[in-house]
Amino acid sequence: MTGTVDVRGVSKVYGEAVALADVTLHVRAGEFMTLLGSSGSGKSTLLNVVAGFTEPTSGSVEVDGADITSAPPYKRDLGMVFQHYALFPHMSVFENVAFPLRRRRVRGGELSERVAAALDTVELGALRDRRPGQLSGGQQQRVALARAIVFQPRVLLMDEPLGALDKRLREQLQLEIKRLHRELGITFVFVTHDQEEALTMSDRIALLRDGRVVQIGTPADLYERPASRYVAEFLGESNLLPGDVLVRPEDVELSPPGTALPAGHEAVDGKIREVIYLGSGLRVEVELRDGTRLVARTATRLDPPPVADDPIVAHWSPRVRITIPSAHPSEQQ
Incomplete structure (x- = not known):
């Protein structure tokens, strides 16, 4: 067959x-x-x-x-x-x-x-x-x-x-x-x-x-x-950053201000706007200083637990950044 x-x-x-x-x-x-x-x-x-x-x-x-x-x-x-x-x-x-x-x-x-x-x-x-x-x-x-x-x-x-x-x-x-x-x-x-x-x-x-x-x-x-x-926006939640760069929410880590970050991580400061309990984890929405919204999906147990309006540092490894082509190539099949 x-x-x-x-x-x-x-x-x-x-x-x-x-x-x-x-x-x-x-x-x-x-x-x-x-x-x-x-x-x-x-x-x-x-x-x-x-x-x-x-x-x-x-x-x-x-x-x-x-x-x-x-x-x-x-x-x-x-x-x-x-x-x-x-x-x-x-x-x-x-x-x-x-x-x-x-x-x-x-x-x-x-x-x-x-x-x-x-x-x-x-x-x-x-x-x-x-x-x-x-x-x-x-x-x-x-x-x-x-x-x-x-x-x-x-x-x-x-x-x-x-x-x-x-x-x-x-x-x-x-x-x-x-x-x-x-x-x-x-x-x-x-x-x-x-x-x-x-x-x-x-x-x-x-x-x-x-x-x-x-x-x-x-x-x-x-x-x-x-x-x-x-394509990036249709499939899954996306954090679109300047320069046509995307970071998926599951790749975003959250740490309190003053915490030592892993070497090489890119970081932005913001405050927590919303925390949603998903059972398997948390969906945390962060507002950056310029008003941009960024979403992180992270483990349920965070210490301390995230609370709305708390200051927070969102960070990620540069290896997880996805560069989006300015114009998509001819479809490949």
Whole structure:
């Protein structure tokens, strides 16, 4: 099973509105590629072009080297998971998962075996006779996943599949989707607006803005080596310093005035404006003398504990400074 996806020069125009502008993207066989961006960035439009639900104005889409630009969705051999599940309410879990196999004329024992295997993969074998209305949101999403993988597609497309779930369940299913990806070896193309979700789950991320891909790379590439100010600000909290320099909050250390600092550290004086307890640590906002705000994320136990209006020294090693290019280079894929 392979599953390379090549988007070549794809544009989509609605009247005067440009949804996609000459997008080129290569998805490697077996990788977890995330299309990340804010609302209106073009990420879902791009996924729908690959799926066949949206016809591009120009450009082409290939899977394993075969041009599928004009093929209808049901002939593309691609699995699809939607945000709102799109399950048939009158069908049992078994019949929902069996539906794409019946469309492909799979019958009898083979159908039963493949449905059972898919349901076992998402740990829902015991609920095969229930209907969607009898399931929780997380269980319904697992049914949608089972239905998408039961016919063994070369590529699995997912459009904000966790967007309707609460935070705890969302995080649980993130881990389950990663497990599925590892076990199945299928190429995943995943759409989200959630930066933490993208950083957690992806092999590579394509960040879109205004219908264009502004950077492609591993999570570490985008977080630690942003190609532009936009990328730096979109992914995680950023302390942007003069000279297009960025320091991430987790790299900022805080010390009381007069404390001896590590050799070579850069330091600025300020006062604490706000302290937020996060459970795993503290988010401390510092106001510098010129009015600039700087954020530090640090361990919960600080001695003495930080208090609003206390004077403080924020400092960091010069090794953690990230220089942002004045203009991002041509997208590298």
